[in-house]
Structures are given as C-alpha cells and as structure tokens.
Amino acid sequence: MSSNSVSSALDGQHFRHVVGHLASGVTVVTTRTATGPHGMTASSVTSLSLDPPMMLACLNRAAPTAHAVSESGRYAVNVLGQEHAHLAQQFAVPSEDKFRGVGLTAGEHDLPLLAEALAHIECEVVEEITGGTHSIFVGRVLSASAGQGQPLTYFRGGFGRFEFARDDAVYRRARTQVLERQYAAGAVLHLDDLAHELGVDAASAFYALTRLAADGLVQRDPSRGYVITPFDVTTSDATFDARSAIELGVIALTAHHLDVEQLAELRRRFEQMAALLVGERFLDFDSYLDANYAFHEHLVSLAGNPALTAAFGSLSIKTVMTRSFGSTPVTSQDFIDAQRQITEGLERRDAAAASAGVMRYTELAKQRVREILAHTGGRL
Template sequence: MKTTDLQAGESPQQLVDQTLFRDVAGHFATGVTVITTTNEGLPTGTTASAVASLSMDPPMMLVCLNRSSATHDQIAASGVFGVNILAQDQGDTASAFARKGTDKFAGIPWAPAGNGVPLIEGSLATIACRVAETTVGGTHTVFMGEVVDAAAFPGEPLTYYRGTFGRFEHGAVEKAYKSLRQHVLQRKTPLSAPLDPQVLAEQLRSRPEYIRQGMVRLESEGLVTRTADGSVLVAPITAELAQGFFAAQAAIEAGVIDTYLPHAREEQIEELRVARAALTAVVGTQASADLAGYLDAVRLFHRRLIGLSPSVQLLGAYEELSTAALWFSILPEGARTEMLDHGNLIELADAVVARDSTAARAAVRRHLDVVAGIAADAITACGGTV
C-alpha cells in the first residue's frame, strides 16, 4: 500500500534498519556472476549476485545493478550484457571485478560473444543477452534481457555467503577425503589397523560423516579394505597397485598432451614456462631441507600441464591418484631424490613449452618407468607390501 492510500489515522510502517537488513540478506547463499558489457569497443564488468532466470518463453535473464556502477551506465548505453557464472576456482576473478577504478580485465582471458559482450574463459556458464526491458527498484536498475546465446561447461560453482566467496558443502567433504588420504598414505594409522571415524574427525578437524564418505572413496582406490563386520582397515600397497596409480597419472598427462597441447593458448604456455622456471630453480638443491619447496615446484608444473584441459574434474582425478605421501614417508633420502626424477621432468617441461607432443609423451613414459621401478624396489625391500 502506498503512503497516499493510508486511511485516516493510520501511519506508514517503519522500514527495517539498513544494517540489520544487510546482515539478514547476507544469510542467503548465492552463486557468483560477473556481469559484462562493451560500449565503443571498451569492455566493462562488475561482480553481482542479484541475478536470476526470468522466463523460459522467451528465454530471459534478470540482472540488478546499482545505478552508481560504471557497468550499469555502459549496459544502459549499449543495450547488451553478458552473465558469466563463475566456477569455484574463480574467486580471484570475482574479487577483481568487485573492485572499482581498476583495469578489471587485466590478466583475465575472455572472448566476445556474437553480440560483442565479453565472456570470461573458465566460467561455469556464460549467457549473452540483449536488454528488452528495464525498471527501477530503490538504488538499482533491473535489466531484463532476452538470451541470444548460452553455454555451460563442466565444473562446480563459486558461492557467496555472508560476504565470503566459497563453495558448497561438498568442499568440506573433499577436504576431509584429502586429509584422510594423506593420513592413510603416511601410515599414521598402521597397516591393517582399523580407522575410527570419530577419532579421525577430531584429528583432521572434520565430521565423522565426512570421514565415512572419504573411506568409501579410499576403498574404491584400494587404499583401505572393509571387513565382514564393517570395520575399515588400512590396506597394504603392492607393486602392482603402485604401478596402477603411476600408469593412470601418466595416461591422464598423455591424454592432455595429445588433446589440448596443440591448441593451448599462449597465456597457458606462458604459465608452463613460469612453472618450468620454478622447477629448474630447485633442481640440484632438493636436499631434505628444501624437499618441500621442490615438491611444490613439481606439483605446480603438473597442475599447469593438466590445467591445459578445461575440466576441473580431470585435475582432481589426477591429484587423487598421487601416492607421493607414501613414498616420502618410507624411502631414504637418496631414493626420494631419484624418484623425483628431475631430468625427465625438465625434458617434459621443455617439450611442452615447445608444443612438441611427441617428445612430451616420450618424457612422460620415461618418467613413468623410473618412478614405477623405484617404487617396486622399495616394496620388494619391505617384503612385498608397504
């Protein structure tokens, strides 16, 4: 009811305090988008969470922007906008576009849609729209746009809750799984000893139900076994099982090299050059005092290589196959250094930076042979299992 419609003797209801409203509204978890447009050849954009699908027939999106936003004025002038739904690893992108007065597109790859709006690469989904209607609500303009192009990609969404970017709860489940996997590989619970979800939840700062979910995944990997009474035990690793982990990682790398290296963007190759430089900087200095730094450099290079693929799941699968924690807990220092096998890694890095798929595949194969051989020798020395 408008104030002018009040009956005699009535008074308008007092609106809620702005600070209280901001706090209460912040309890609504949302996805995160970057709204983009272009006007006279200049791209602009801003982070926004007040976005929704409006209609299926015709397909329409609704975007709310503060009228003080520069992006607001550019959309009003251009009549077009893009909705970039961010993936869970794009928190830095969200932060960059939330700032004012900076070159928000600096270092962020994007490509124009058919109507010219910038679409940010790596987004979970992108939607290109043309403005059909607008209306005003308080300090904001509501842009209602007809969808002219849309695309979705594999991955998980970035979320926004009470002023913080994050991910859905399964992020906590994933963290519990990774912590439990390290615990098992480092043999912090002895071989054939039962894993207690309650105790482990306390040790790993997680929840028992998350630990149980992690146990199911580790059972599928062969790292734990379940007895007839339901107890979960740490399983021994044989040379055959270890070979399977190494071969699976090599297969992923070879697949990425064949499928994505020939079409890699120059900025991706530059990231690999940086990772290669980090790798070469620590070669020859991987004494135990610097082992952590060397492992970080090796891990960075592999992440950049697998990152040529747009699939977050593929990188996750590659990292889930890692058994480094086991080997570096049981191998003597000399064998650890040999297992890192920096010679073949440098050859692999050189081949990848040169976009030489044939040489890169050969280096992956040589690296596989070296690490699998060292692991087999270590397992044999331990009596056939570790």
C-alpha cells in the same frame, strides 16, 4: 499468521540482517557490449543444473551491468579468492572505470575475465526473469575453468572467509596420520573417533574427512562409512601408464605446431616445479605436487582437445603421488631430469626426444612406487 501479516511486519532492513547470516561466495559478474566491458560484485550467484550445465545470477536491475547483460545476452562469473576483497569492493561501488588497474583476459567467448579470479564461468542467457528489485539471468554454461585457492565469502555484511585456516590445519594433521600409515588399509575412520584423536569438534573432523575423500585417501562406503583407501602397484602402474599414453598422443599431435607462448608457459611451469626439488629431497611436497600437476596439465592442454584434458583430469594423479611420493621427503633429481627432457624436446620440436622423456619419467615413477611399497608389504 497470514502471509500478508508476515510480509508487512518484515521490513527490508530486518530481512537483510537475517539473510546476512547465510554465508555465500563472492563473484564479479562481467559482460561486454559495444560501449566496452561492464562488471559488478554479486553474491547471489549459484549453479542451477549439472545436465545441462547452467548458472543463475541475480543482479540489481538499477545497475548498469544488469542492463548490459540483458543487451549482450552473455555474462561471465568470476569467482573471487579470499585475497580478492579489494576487487569485491572495487566492483561493488559505482564508478566511471571499475576496471581501473584490473588485469583482464579475453574468455573463449570474448567476455572480459578478471585475470586474478579463482575460477571463470562463461554463460549465454537463456532466460531473464524479473524478481522484485532484481533481474535473474539463467545462463547456459559455455566454458568453465578453475585454479587453486580458497574462495572469498560474504557474511553479515562483510567480506571474509570461513574457518579455513583452522579446518585446513585439522585436515593436514589427519592427512599426515593417513600418509604415515597410522591406519591400516581398509580401516574405518569413524567421525567421533577422529574428532577425539585430533582434539576437535565433529564439524572440523567431518571437513577433514571430506578433504581426505577428495584426495582419494579415504573412500565413502555406504554401509561402513569412511574407509582408508588401499593403494598398490596395480593402481600405480595403471595411473602412470594412462598419463603416459595421453601425453605421448599429445606430443605426436602437437610437437611440430607449438608456438612460442605455449613453449614459454611450459618452460615457466617446469622451472617452478624444479625449484621445489633440491638435491634428493622435496622442499615442500604439497607445493611440488601442485607444480608437477600444473606442468603435466599444461602439456596435455597443448592439444587443445577438451576430451584429452578431461581424461587427464580423471586419472587422480595427485592421489597416486600423495599416497606414494608423499609418504617420504626423499626423492631423486632423475625425475626433474626426465621432465627437463620433455620440455627441451618440445622446445626443439623433437617429438622423439620429448616422447622418450615421457617414457623415462613414467618408468621412474613406477619404479619409485615399487621401492616405497617394498617397505610396507606391498600396500599403503
């Protein structure tokens, strides 16, 4: 059959039905012109290149936002979370004020960003291509940031989510088995065996393995497959010492120059974390882990130095804490006290006190890992 006959037989409605089976993430593309902010829901958005970082956004040429992006030469991709279907609907239909009731923040490049979005990517248009009814904007990434959560998806004409709830439950069961040391360090986790043990299909077991790999609990060996990652004192000490060095540097650079808003955010994150450790136990370790990471991430970000922030992000702090602290609900208020010392020291612009808090927290963490490893023969 020739390409012409295929094209004539395939009408637009049928094609939409077929490609609707391709699940995609949901975003709101925004920009700003002299007339104000513009935005529209878009699911035809994807990363194009990692080096250099580039994005591709396809917008209907009839939409005002497409003309606005063409005029401004910049756009932001706001990735929606699974609880943001209302935003997807609001920006998908024509309206005099699409931004009504929507919280906005200004991006690093003065683009309007949806405050609730899961992630933000600001781009500069380097090429505009016409493809049928749409304009294709190739964008060079200027800045990118992401928070926690699961993405909203578009599938067969509706908004929803993948089987995250089911697959996440499978992942958490597998994670518990690893943390409870049901598998020896260095043991191979075979996909079919894991699926059988968990009573799930191979797809769910594979999802669990990829999440465990992202957590650093397993690692991919090219010849053996997924292997339980060994964890020992050397790994722990190196990670906590590296975090300490970064944070001590940040404090030395910023302690006397922090503004009220920066300190208020640090205090807010500290209180959120402290509420999850009551007495000598974690109320919810996973939530504590996220809050703890958010606290220290903000501390490092006070320097306003992307290289320091990237170095902190590369330390796999969550993995180390999960492998050690996550193996038992028992902990100590001493950790909160040390992090309170950091917070209060910075609030007083007392670099020495804040630094002492960092060093105290680091030594507490290293010692606690030693106590935990002492019960497991020195490795997890």
